[in-house]
């Protein structure tokens with residue numbers, strides 16, 4: 001199974017965007033399966049008690065919980081996985097796994113699309129994981145945020161920074177620490 005990461009959106013368009021050989025359809029099919037598997041992981045870990053953070057957390061948690069409510073009284077782990085996959089398919093199609101956050105893409109609210117014209121999919125280089133309503137953060141993203149906090153803290157030790165540089169780094173550090181605190185509130189979030 002190909003494990004698609006956030007940046008795969010750009011790569012996918014680049015490699016498969018113009019092919020007429022059926023390669024694009026095959027890549028798209030594999031991507032959909034990967035998205036569904038990733039969402040099943042979300043679902044299973046949510047069922048095990050994990051919480052989510054980030055701006056999309058409430059929306060995604062609510063959707064997953066309502067699917068759980070609609071399943072048979074059987075625990076979802078032993079319920080009909082085919083049925084579960086069908087119920088998750090729609091949300092899975094929007095999921096793009098990322099390093100700092102996962103994107104449950106909705107073009108109507110996508111923060112990145114407001115800063116670019118002509119794009120129709122997630123723009124990872126313009127991603128605003130703590131602001132965009134489509135961004136969902138889990139414990140799997142913790143190492144990247146911890147690295148960001150450490151880098152900002154190290155750079156702030158430099159004495160020759162301008163006031164602007166210092167202010168930006170301070171903001172980055174505070175943002176990363178806020179995210180880390182949000183993740184650490186629930187050590188059993190998906191990916192932990």
Ligand code: SF4
Pocket residue numbers: 101102103104105106109110111112113122123124126127128129132133134135136
């Ligand atoms: S800004 Fe929002 S829509 Fe764009 S890539 Fe990031 S999470 Fe997705």
